[in-house]
Amino acid sequence: MRRLKAIVKRTPGLNVVALAGIRLLDRFAFRSSREYWERRYAGGGASGRGSLGLLAEFKARVLNAFVQEHGVASVTELGCGDGSQLALARYPRYVGLDISRSALARCRARFADDATKSFFLYDPDCFIDRAGIFVSDLALSLDVVYHLVEDRVFETYMTHLFGASRRFVIVYSSNADRSSGDVHIRHRQFDRWIAAEAPEWRLLRHVPNDYPYTGDDRTGSPADFFIYHRSAVAG
Secondary structure, three states, X not given: OHHHHHHHHOOOOOHHHHHHHHHXXXXXXXXXXXXXXXXXXXXXXXXXXXHOHHHHHHHHHHHHHHHHHOOOOXXXXXXXXXXXXXXXXXXXXXXXEEOOHHHXXXXXXXXXXXXXXXXXXXXXXXXXXXXXXOOEEEEEEEOOHHHOOOHHHHHHHHHHHHHOEEEEEEEEEOOOOEOOOOOOOOEOOOHHHHHHHOOOEEEEEEEOOOOEOOOOOOOOEOOEEEEEEEOOOOO
């Protein structure tokens, strides 16, 4: 399916009708966010273009500078994907969680000789971390929030994300309610959830994307960085 989409995008005159048909097939095949990503990785798919090229370099530049500036000693990422973005990161200690076994298998192989990185399967329905085993200085969510199309999945994920940090949470996502033609994408104004459910967290910094989305889905991203800190932390 991914190869077919790429062919259609490169073929003038076929884009609108053919992509509409492909998206309709996607909609019939879609069962859940979890099933979609496991199927995608198991079939040889990747985390996406946001973890490659200029977008990946932009994200790494912002994140590495923040970690250094604030003396972040540990990072927990909910939704680590296949590790493409992580390969550009400079974190003293890192824990990556993901719902896809296939994605984690790639991370395990890719970082087999890196003692600073650990990976765990994330099952949101069974994730109960009252002892704070996965709590770090910084909790990361990169290109994940707008892929959580189910309300319950989104709410559970946000609860776990903000519960996984002592000091900072960084969300890289769109932040507005709007429709999408892709069945696995749902743009949300996620900061409303934070204001209602995690009011002790405050926006420390908003970093606009160096490569914003301009209508061409092959370039740019709808995501910006939203950096939060606990209200008791001076930043």
